[in-house]
Amino acid sequence: MTTAPASTGLFRADEMESLRRALRLDPQVLRKLRNDLLKKFEPDELVLNRFPAADAIELHSLKLYQRMDSEIDGATKLLFETESGLLIESVILRIATGRTTLCVSSQIGCAAACDFCATGKMGIAKNLATEEILDQVVQAGQILRAEDRRLSNIVFMGMGEPLHNEGNVTEAIRLLTAADHFARSPSTVLVSTVGVPAAMLRLAKTFPRLNLALSLHSADQATRQQIIPLGKKASLTQLHDTIQEIQAIQDREFMIEYLMLRDVNDSAEDAKRLIDWIANLRVHVNLIPYNSIEASPHLKASPRPTIESFADVLKASGLKTTIRYSLGNDIEAACGQLIRQENRQRAIAARRTEADCDSHVGFLDVRQVVDGFES
Template sequence: MSAAAATHRLFRMDEMETLRRDRRLDPQLIRQLRNGLLKKFEPDDVVRERFPASDAVQLHALKLFQRMDSEIDGATKLLFETDSGLLIESVILRIASGRTTLCVSSQIGCAAACDFCATGKMGIAKNLATEEILDQVVQAGQILRAENRRLSNIVFMGMGEPLHNEANVTEAIQLLTAPDHFARSPSTVLVSTVGVPAAMLRLANAFPRLNLALSLHSADQATRETIIPLGKKASLTQLHDTIQEIQTIQDREFMIEYLMLRGVNDSAEDAKRLIDWIGDLRVHVNLIPYNTIEASPHLQASPRPTIESFADLLKASGLKTTVRYSLGHDIEAACGQLIRQENRQRAMQARRAAAEGDSHVGFLDVRQVIDGLES
C-alpha cells in the first residue's frame, strides 16, 4: 500500500492507537517505530521492515519535490509538495563549527507581507498541518543521518508567520519535545515572529525553555510599519512590554532580529533608537545582511562597513550583538528568498481549472487566507 493510501498518520495518536487495537499490536512496536524514525531518523525501509503493519502507516505528510545543494557553503534547500499541490521550503544549514540548523516553514505563503520578504509577496497564506511541519524535520533528519551528522537546532524562520498558525505550531513543538516522539530539548528550538503579543505570551508560558525571537528591523514605529505592515497591529511599546513580561516567565535571553537595509534603518540614529528601545531587556541582537529580491527593488543591503559600525555602537552600549553571515545565496535559500513564482503559477493553474469546471484538480482553494489574526 502506498503512503497516500495508508490511513493511519504517525503523528496522530488516536489513529495509531486505532491501528494498534485493530491489528492487536504490542505497544512496544509503536514505540520502536517512533524511536527509529523520530529520534534516530532511520531510513523508511528500515523502520518499515521492523513494523508488521507498515502498510497501514503514513510515515510522511510531504513529498520531496526537489533538493538543491549550495556549491559555496553548507546549505541545502528542500522543496516539499503538500497535499494541496503547493510547495514549501525547508533549509538545512551546515555551520562550519559542525552544528546543523534546520529552518522550517509553518505556512504556505505569509499574510504578514513584509516588504523585504519574497514569501510575503506570494499572495497566498495557508496554514500547514502539524504533520506537515514535523515531516520537514523527519526528512531533513534522514538526510543528515546519511551524512553522519546530527540535527542540532530547529528554527521556525521559514515560510509563514508561525504565530498565525499558533495551534499547529504549538502542537508541533509539543511533539518535538515529547519523550515518546522526538524528545528534543526546548532549548534547541527557536520560534521567530514579527510580533503577535498574546500568542508570544502563550508560547512562553507553555514552553519556558523555548527560544523566542522578534523580527524587529526598526525601533521607529513609522519605519517599522512601512517594512512590516503587520507592525500596525502591535506598537513598539506593546512589544517591549510583552518581552519584558516574557522574561519574568523565561530565564533566558530574548533574540532580536534586525535586517540591515541601506538608508532605511542602518544609521547611527537608528542604532541609538534601538538601544533606547531595548533599555533593560536581556536580549541578543542579530544583525542580518539583506538579500535583495526582485519584488522589492527599492530595498538594498547595507554595506558591510555600515553593518560593522552599527554593531560597534550596539556593543559599546553593552548589548550582546552578532553580525550574521548569509548562507545558501546561490540556491536562493537565504532569508527572504523562499519560493514564490512556482506557487503563484500553480495557484493560477488551479483557479483556471476550477473556472473550467475540472473537478479532478488536486488543489485546495489557494485563495483561502488564514483566520484568527489579532484585530
Template sequence: MARWRSSILNPKIDLYDVVAVEQLRRQRRLDPQLIRQLRNRFLKRFDSDEAALEGFPEASRISLHSLELFRRFESGIDGATKLLFRTSSDLLIESVLLRIATGRNTLCVSSQVGCAAACGFCATGKMGIARNLSVAEILDQVQQCGQVLASEGRRLQNIVFMGMGEPFHNECNLFAAVERLVATDHFNRSPASILVSTVGVADAMLRFAEQFPKVNLALSLHSASQEKREQIIPLAKKYSLQQLRETLVEINQVQQREFMIEYLMLAGVNDSTNDAIELIRWLEPMQVHVNLIPYNPIQDAPHLHGSSSEVINRFATLLKAEGLKTTIRYSLGSDIAAACGQLVRSENRQRVMNRMPQDQGLAFTKACE
C-alpha cells in the same frame, strides 16, 4: 477492486496522530514496544522508511510522510541545502539545511505556504497566497531533513522556525508541532535547540512562552521607530512597539533568559547612529541578544538595499558599547536563495491559477505583480 475497498476500510494512519495510532495498537493488540521502536527509529534516529518499518506488523497502515520532495538545491560556496517540498494541496514550501563550519547543523522550517504578514523585504510575503501547514507537514520537514543528514553521518542539532510563513498565524499547529518535537516518545528534542521567530504577534508570543518556557523566541524587530517599522512590516500597525516591549518584558520574566532580537540592516532605512540609539533605549533594561542580519536583495523590492559591512560593524560597535550582546549573522546559501525563492513563487502562482476560473486567475496574477 479489492485493493481499493481495503484502502477505504483501512485508511492509512498519520504517525503523528497519537489518538489514531493508539486506536490501531488496541485494535490489532500490538505490543506498545513496537510503536516505541517505530518512533525511535523514524523520529529520533531518522532511519530510512524501510528500516523504520522493518518488522512492524501494520506497516501498510502507517503514513510516514505528508510531503513529497520536489527539488533540491545545493550551495556551491558553503554547506547549505534548500529542499522544496510539495504539499497535499500541490503547493511548494521550502526547508533549508545549514551545515555550519563549527559542525553544528541547523534546519530552518516553514509554517505556512506564503505569508500574510507581507513584510516589504521578504520574498515569501510577496507570494500573494497563504495556507497553514498541518502539524504533519511541519514535522515531516524535520523528519525528511533529518534523514538527509543521517545519510551523511551527521546529526541535526538545531531547528528554527524562520522559513516561509509567520509561525504565530498558524498558532494551533505550531504549538502541536513543538509539543511533538520535545515529547520524549516522539522526537525528544531539547527545548533549547528550538527557536521560533516572529514579526511580533504579541499575544501569541506570550502564550507560547508560558507553555514552552525553555523554547527560544526571536522577534524580527528591524526598527525601534514605530513609523519606520510600519513602513517595512505592515503588521506593526496592529502590534505597536509599546505593546511588543511590554510583552518582551513579561516573556523575560517567564523565561529568565535572553530573548533574540533580529535586526535586518537596510541601507538608509534603519542603519544610522540615531537608529542605533533608538534601539538601545527601546531595549533597556531587557535581557536580549541582538542579531544583526545583512540583507540579501530580492527582485520584488528594488528600493531596498543592504547596509555595507562597515556600517553594520559600526552599528554593532555602538550596541556593544552599551553592554548589549550583539552578533552579526553570516548568511549561508546566498547563491541558491534567489533561484529557489523565485521557483517557489512562480510554481505556486501557476498551480493556484490552474485551479481558478479565468477571471479569478487574472486577478490573482495582478495581485502578485
C-alpha cells in the same frame, strides 16, 4: 473481524491507537517505530521493514520536489510539495563548527507582507498542518543521518508567520519536545515572529525553555510599519512590555533580529534608538545582512563597514551583538521567487481544471490560495 484504517498518519494519535488495537500490536512496536524514525531518523525502508503493517501507515505528508545544494557553503534548500499541490521550502544549514540547523516553514505564503521578504510578497495561502511542519524535520533529519550528522537546532524562520498558525505550531513544538516522539530539548528550538504579543506570551508560558526571537528591524515606529505592515497592530511599546513579561516567565535571553537596510535603518541615530528601546531587556541582537529580492528592488543591503559601525555602537553600550553571515546565497534569493511563481501557476491551473470539469471536489485549498497570490 476489525480492519485497520488505511494510511494512518504517524502524528495522529487517535488513528495510531486505533491501528494498534485493530492489529493487536504490542505498544512497544509503536514506540520502536517512533524511536527509529523520529529520534534516530532511520531510512523509511528500515523503519517499515520492522513494522508488521507497513502498508497501513503513512510516514510522510510531504513529497520532496527538489533539492538544491549550495556550491559555496553547507546549505541545502529543500522544496516540498504538499497534498494540496503547492510548494514550501526548508533549509538545512551546516555550520562550520559542525552544528546543523534546520529552518522550517509554518505556512504556504505569509500575511505579514514584510517589504524585504519574498514569501511576504506571496500573500497568505494556507496554514501547514502539524504533520506537515514535523515532516520537514523528519526528512531533513534523514538526510543528515545519511551524512553522519546530527540535527542540532530547529528554527521556525521559514515561510510564514509562525504565530498566525499558532495552534499547529504549538502542537508541533509539543511533539518535538515530547519524550515519546522527537524528545528534543525546548532549548534547541527557536520561534521567530514579527510580533504577535498575546501569542508570544502563550508560547512562553507553555514552553518556558523555548527560544523566542522578534524580527524588529527598526526601533522607530514609522520606519518599522513601512517595512513590516503588521507593525501597525502592535506598537514598539507593547512589544517591549511583552518581552519584559516573557523574560519574567522564562528567565532567559531574548533574541532581537535586525535586518540591515541601507539608508532605512542603519544610521548611528537608528543604533541609538535601538539601544534606548531595548533599555532594561536582556537580549542578544543579531544584525543580519540583507539579501536582495526581485520583488523589492528599492531595498538595498547596508555596506559591511556600516554594519560593523552599527555593531560597535551597540557593543559600546553593553549590548551583546553578533553580525550574522548568510549561508546559501547562491541558492536562496531566486528560490523564494521560484516558489511564489510556481505556486501561483499551480493555483491558476487548478482553477482552470476545476472550471473545465465543473467540480468542487479537491480544489478548496487551491481556490483559497489564488486570491493571495494574485493580490
